[in-house]
Amino acid sequence: MPLSGRRSRLALAIVAGSALLFAALWGRHAIVHAQSAAQNQLTVYSPQTSYSVPLLDANGQPYAGLVELLEPLGSVDARADGKKYKLHFTPPGGRPLELQFTEGKNKGKVRGNGYKLPANFVVQNGRGYVPLSVTSALIAKLLATDTELHAAPRRLFIGNVQVRYTLELHKDNPSRLLLGFSSPVNPSIATEPGRVRLTFRREPIVSSVGENVPYSDPLITGVSFSEHDGLAELDVTGTAPMMANFADGGRTIIVTGAPAPAPVAQAAPAPLPPAPANTQNPTPQPRQPATPRFLVLIDPAHGGSDIGAAITPSLPEKDVVLALARRVQHELANRGIAASLLRNSDVAITLDQRATSANAARPALYIALHAANTGQGVHVFTALLPAANLSPQGFLPWDTAQAAYLELSGSVAGSVAAELESRKLPNTRLLAPLRPMNNIAAPAIAVEIAPPAGTVDEIANAAYQDQVAQSIAAGIAAVRAKLPEVRP
């Protein structure tokens, strides 16, 4: 006896419901896999800042997170509601623009008009992702500006930010190659016999003279340009050891023959970690002497598999502090202070590696950023060192490298706390046995933001974070004159 149509529909509904339930139970595993696959990243260069956006592999192509892509360019308010995803993007001084997409569909809406993606929209863990190939057109539409995507090397240029270079070979003895840049640059420089490699992580360097320029010269044999993995490289090859020097405030780099090796005394002994350095160490390459400069190094704590505190089940500390770090960098730039981020993407860095990188970068100030649910407002810390354990020789032992800078660190912490106070933000100024503060050979503070007063989600509120970032930047600017510039 055949079942009635109604009963078979009921059975179908039960099957579908059970399948959904299973999907929900297994969903967690799917997300974990997606996260571990998100290795590569896109570097975005905008007139205000450079930043990295982690990429996700989906539907056989790379996808970029919408929030990570847009947040550094304005304020973002995103919401996933079932399969529907809505995002409001407000460019600086502009009005909110709306983007709407649906998970698994390629048709959406941008600024009220239909918008077709080259592949289906992806929502994972409440975050929306668009294909990498569309990021350029999407930002052009939102910011009404020119954009250019170099998809394979993972580089996106917003506005006319590209920095071009010129090459000038002077056949002196030894020969000198002058690399001129349209604005100051600060690449990491690696030298090996017969080769100098300049790696540009944050500068939108593009080639204007062809990828390979050969020279018939006794010393310098050629220059090649390449871009990959979100960075650009200039490789100078030669017949003998060479070195690179900065000139003209970073607008010129001079590559020439290296003098015969002689023992070189370091200005101040930097402390070394107790363990042998990791091969994956993100330490910047030591640079040639240059003019002193004032650099603030911002260390957004945690990253990668170390999520830090779970502010809410879907809001890990590592994301909160990265967003805050970019705001602090922006606010410092507004006050004419250069700042770089120790991590600008979701990567894991060990505590010892953080200290090693920070000390190698020789910043005028190191600032670690944390976020927590404990208490409210902002906690400002300096290092709690072991009682009286200073080495008399001026050599800085790894475990107490911070001791020599503690007074300056205290000035900065006090100044930041005063700025928080003047903005009526609850704040607490304390000492903490926080790693790796004791290993930092520079003035150092740590700032931990907790929710302002209301619900925990407000920790990610743009207005709140902006106020905190402004307090930090203003506090640093107020004591800048006290902090010595450092020779990089």
Add this chain to the structure above:
Amino acid sequence: MTRRVLVMFAVLAIIALGLAFYALHLKRKVARDEQVAAQQQLALAPPANGPPTSVTLYVASDSDGTLRRTQVNVTLPPERTERDRAVLRALFGQYLQSSSPHPIGAGADVRDVYLLGDDTAIVDANAAFADAHPSGVLAEALTVASIVVTLNANDTKIQRVKILVNGQERETLAGHADLRRFYEASNIGQVVKDLQ
């Protein structure tokens, strides 16, 4: 019945069976967790012989970053390290209450306290103390400070304290506070705004 409907019922039966197993698994897990929790509650009960003694606890408060001095009555065992352990368990007892101004992870306990020489105490906490501790600079610093200050207040010979977790050295308590070092009672007080 048609073949299609038969197949559908077979699929349904398999799904139902799968869900039943999953439910059973969840139920067993809950039962196990409850048992562990009950055992830990039991472990927190003070030993019930001898007259109670007044001990001094420095109880952390997250809202203002302070340690507040509190007196409680605890039955103390005669042996010195057992007494130190009982004092710390009384401190943990304050933190484990639902109204705690400084909550720590459920099930946190002190496994052992032992001495290196006369002035250095090694506190061996259980895994739940670290694994379930709220992650944060302030939260972790206050826990460490309150342990060291409280131990020193009740056993003034103790000048240095190191915290182990499950008998092992750990890099940090819950991602922030350094657990590899020895803390000195003389300067740990600087962690907090006030000792009240």
